[in-house]
Ligand SMILES: Nc1ncnc2c1ncn2[C@@H]1O[C@H](COP(=O)(O)OP(=O)(O)OP(=O)(O)O)[C@@H](O)[C@H]1O
């Protein structure tokens with residue numbers, strides 16, 4: 001049969017790009033740089049080594065938490081329990097240390113607890129097809145309760161000295177978490193560009209029925225992603241607990257909303273099928289610069305909440321409009 | 328058409344490009360009031376684009392569209408007295424059947440929606456197609472064919488004077504398609520004008536008064552349908568003669584090894600006690616009308632909705648992991664009956680689409696070999712003559728038939744030994760259909776086993792050597808060889824002997 005192939009296919013047409021990979025990294029980097037330049041030029045105490053270091057340090061810790069979170073979003077799910085898991089893992093590690101455990105067993109157990117919470121999230125989503133948004137709001141409340149019980153039990157006691165030192169660990173004068181962030185961004189770059197797993201996640205996020213028919217083990221990958229999300233949140237929680245030196249019931253409050261906003265700014269979508277950890281990192285940096293800028297301009301701290309909420313609405317609206325257009 | 332009454336619809340010099348793809352260039356034709364006017368062309372010829380421009384969904388780059396002589400804008404037409412059934416289902420799966428039929432114009436009494444009247448009228452309309460469905464059923468629970476009928480009924484009920492049907496029968500079986508033909512004749516008799524697109528040429532010849540042929544986005548000609556035969560139409564569509572469609576030789580296969588054996592497969596409420604034996608080298612058909620359980624059966628044997636009891640043997644070994652992933656690993660592949668629902672990723676490149684089921688083969692240490700992925704896509708694009716700019720193109724930019732080719736390429740990518748095809752040629756043109764049938768025959772000739780579920784009975788008769796017929800959720804019988812005719816299969820399927 002040769003009939004349709006006699007027709008020339010339109011060769012000159014410029015191929016459209018698959019989304020989900022690096023599409024908005026460049027514009028995002030430009031915007032972030034612009035904000036940076038603006039603050040550096042208008043506020044003299046912005047571009048100080050100390051201020052910049054502290055921004056980068058904060059971003060590098062939050063970044064750890066957004067790793068798994070971003071990939072859950074790629075699969076068209078969401079994990080709103082990250083903030084609570086972050087708090088529980090950090091506080092639990094501290095509590096165990098206070099009661100005399102060694103660091104590795106304490107951190108190991110806390111991370112195992114985080115992994116278990118992630119597993120439960122994933123399992124319930126897969127097995128009973130529960131909407132992950134509602135489910136993880138439930139987990140968020142439940143885990144927050146546990147974290148608060150622990151924090152209250154500690155009653156503001158400071159953590160042991162060695163643990164407080166952890167977050168301040170430097171390698172060649174650079175914070176350990178910053179180095180971790182750079183390494184993870186490089187790994188993510190390769191992972192997103194080349195790995196079969198990331199493609200599977202994108203396929204699941206875009207059309208889970210197609211993915212099933214194509215023999216992709218959807219359930220298994222979903223559970224793994226939720227576990228990864230909880231564990232990276234937990235890791236960030238451990239560093240944060242070390243950084244703030246004592247138990248605090250406000251730890252990680254509202255973190256999930258910062259994550260959603262940053263991930264969508266970075267190229268993820270509530271409608272799944274895309275996401276980019278490099279973008280998420282830039283998104284976090286952008287948000288941190290905005291918040292820092294507000295402090296530099298002496299804006300009342302209460303407005304921070306307002307700005308995060310505003311940016312969340314704007315990004316979600318933008319994401320929804322773009323999604324409608326692509327449908 | 329007399330000089331005084333202008334045609335109800337006239338296009339002149341209509342052009343449309345998508346990026347660098349010329350979908351239409353300078354198309355001009357007219358449609359007379361009260362006629363059935365068919366538009367023919369190969370996949371990607373520009374039929375759907377033309378219809379969407381007429382319906383006011385797509386803005387043409389150039390050209391005019393006149394309705395009854397009056398120049399209209401895209402926005403006016405979108406609001407106008409036109410109803411369209413889209414090639415791809417455009418229904419509300421979470422609303423009831425009745426709501427889907429009456430969407431936007433529910434009957435009212437005293438300012439409230441008159442649900443009783445709405446339901447009664449919906450039931451009446453469904454009855455036209457012999458569907459005994461409660462109008463209060465949630466649409467998503469119906470089979471795709473039934474949903475298609477609901478969409479047709481929505482257009483019919485709108486009572487628009489210009490009715491546009493883009494491949495309305497692609498998901499319907501013969502009986503339902505016949506019913507639609509009757510309905511269209513009735514609408515024509517009551518003064519409606521119908522624009523009709525279908526790749527089933529016998530339908531076109533049966534109902535069209537005029538035929539307009541498009542080729543590569545260009546208008547070729549408009550001619551009266553009377554006295555034409557299918558070959559006339561094909562020649563005009565492709566611009567040359569086409570070899571007669573081949574049929575599959577009925578070989579004796581009784582000694583070939585069994586590829587798939589199913590015994591006593593049961594899923595309560597869906598089907599009971601199903602059995603089949605499929606041998607290597609064989610193309611076996613399964614046919615059933617809506618509600619016969621054929622569709623559920625197909626899903627069950629791929630583990631999408633696992634059956635409750637029964638035995639399955641694949642390539643001589645019992646199936647232990649009855650899930651799509653498990654079965655694919657054991658050499659089975661399954662084409663989804665509705666490409667819009669599953670089988671494609673509209674936002675990802677063609678190369679990614681075709682690689683999806685075979686990511687493992689295309690990667691080493693979990694890393695995908697992108698060059699191999701692209702090469703493979705290029706090969707399939709050539710093999711199936713898919714009309715795309717290149718492997719980086721997205722399925723959503725393709726015409727329906729070309730999307731189907733991508734879905735089939737993905738299905739065959741894993742070089743499966745047992746291939747289950749559901750509605751494999753839905754919406755593809757005559758030439759491509761023959762190519763796909765050849766592809767299936769090649770697979771069989773190479774010792775693979777092919778199982779085809781299709782509502783297109785002529786297709787099954789041509790392609791398969793044996794047909795299992797389902798009725799009332801169980802096996803009604805089997806026909807093969809010379810006993811395999813449209814009549815014998817329909818007699819079994821409908822149960823009127
Ligand atoms: N949204 C789009 N973006 C880019 N290209 C498009 C888009 N829609 C259609 N095209 C291109 O326009 C051409 C005509 O498409 P159209 O859907 O009108 O074909 P068709 O005649 O209806 O084919 P089929 O029989 O397969 O349904 C095709 O080459 C298609 O790839």
Ligand SMILES: [Mg+2]
Pocket residue numbers: 374375376414493726727728
């Ligand atoms: Mg079309």
